[in-house]
Amino acid sequence: MDEQAGLPNLHFVLVHGVCHGAWCWYKIRCLMEKSGHKVTCLDLKSAGIDQSNPNTILTFDEYNAPPLTRFLSNLPDNEKVILVGHGAGGLSLTDAIHRFARKIRMAIYVAANMLKHGSDQDIKDGDPDVSEYGEVADLEYGMGLDQPPTSIIINEEFQKRLLYHMSPKEDTILASMLLRPGPVRALKGARFEGGKDADSVPRIYIKTLHDQMLKPMKQEQMIKRWQPCQVLVLESDHSPFFSTPSLLLDLISKGAAASF
Numbered sequence: 001m002d003e004q005a006g007l008p009n010l011h012f013v014l015v016h017g018v019c020h021g022a023w024c025w026y027k028i029r030c031l032m033e034k035s036g037h038k039v040t041c042l043d044l045k046s047a048g049i050d051q052s053n054p055n056t057i058l059t060f061d062e063y064n065a066p067p068l069t070r071f072l073s074n075l076p077d078n079e080k081v082i083l084v085g086h087g088a089g090g091l092s093l094t095d096a097i098h099r100f101a102r103k104i105r106m107a108i109y110v111a112a113n114m115l116k117h118g119s120d121q122d123i124k125d126g127d128p129d130v131s132e133y134g135e136v137a138d139l140e141y142g143m144g145l146d147q148p149p150t151s152i153i154i155n156e157e158f159q160k161r162l163l164y165h166m167s168p169k170e171d172t173i174l175a176s177m178l179l180r181p182g183p184v185r186a187l188k189g190a191r192f193e194g195g196k197d198a199d200s201v202p203r204i205y206i207k208t209l210h211d212q213m214l215k216p217m218k219q220e221q222m223i224k225r226w227q228p229c230q231v232l233v234l235e236s237d238h239s240p241f242f243s244t245p246s247l248l249l250d251l252i253s254k255g256a257a258a259s260f
């Protein structure tokens with residue numbers, strides 16, 4: 001049992017956001033495993049140790065399906081997991097809800113894109129607005145300059161300001177060494193529909209109140225458009241797995257308790 005939250009031992013699947021990888025969850029995984037939980041951290045296509053070229057990943061299925069869809073497909077029918085997604089990892093959670101609702105006990109969105117369908121209005125609500133900072137990212141045009149960009153990464157000079165301004169220096173340095181370009185064209189193409197059991201999966205949203213990347217106003221717009229069963233708040237930057245790991249785990253545990 002998790003003494004902190006009175007939970008039975010659970011299986012958590014942690015899904016990273018764009019440019020990150022399974023590595024970003026190292027603090028949370030350690031805390032969860034100390035509490036007796038099973039933890040799976042996945043690298044999506046071209047992230048972490050997956051060596052795929054992000055400029056060749058042009059659809060969301062290509063980005064998401066091999067790691068997460070395969071994992072859930074192979075999960076025994078009698079086992080349910082709790083999905084936790086950060087940033088653009090929320091897109092992967094929503095896709096999973098539509099495809100594998102019966103295998104998901106709960107989906108917890110942490111400063112994440114929570115878009116019900118991926119419609120144009122959904123995209124507008126969830127697209128980070130950092131225009132006040134000017135050009136903050138490097139884009140690559142793998143299909144040619146006359147085509148939309150294929151990958152993106154935040155410039156190192158803006159990483160701490162936008163992603164980690166409340167995080168320890170050692171974590172910001174680690175991130176600067178491990179961040180990789182994300183397949184932006186694939187993410188822009190994410191759409192969700194047809195999952196007849198999708199609304200049966202409880203959803204929790206954890207708002208990050210000092211987020212400079214996905215600002216609280218943007219998070220609130222998504223919450224209003226597709227209301228979760230619970231909204232929790234955290235005094236953190238965009239990356240609470242670095243800046244406030246213990247508090248983040250407390251909220252994840254609190255949310256998970258609502259699934260019983």
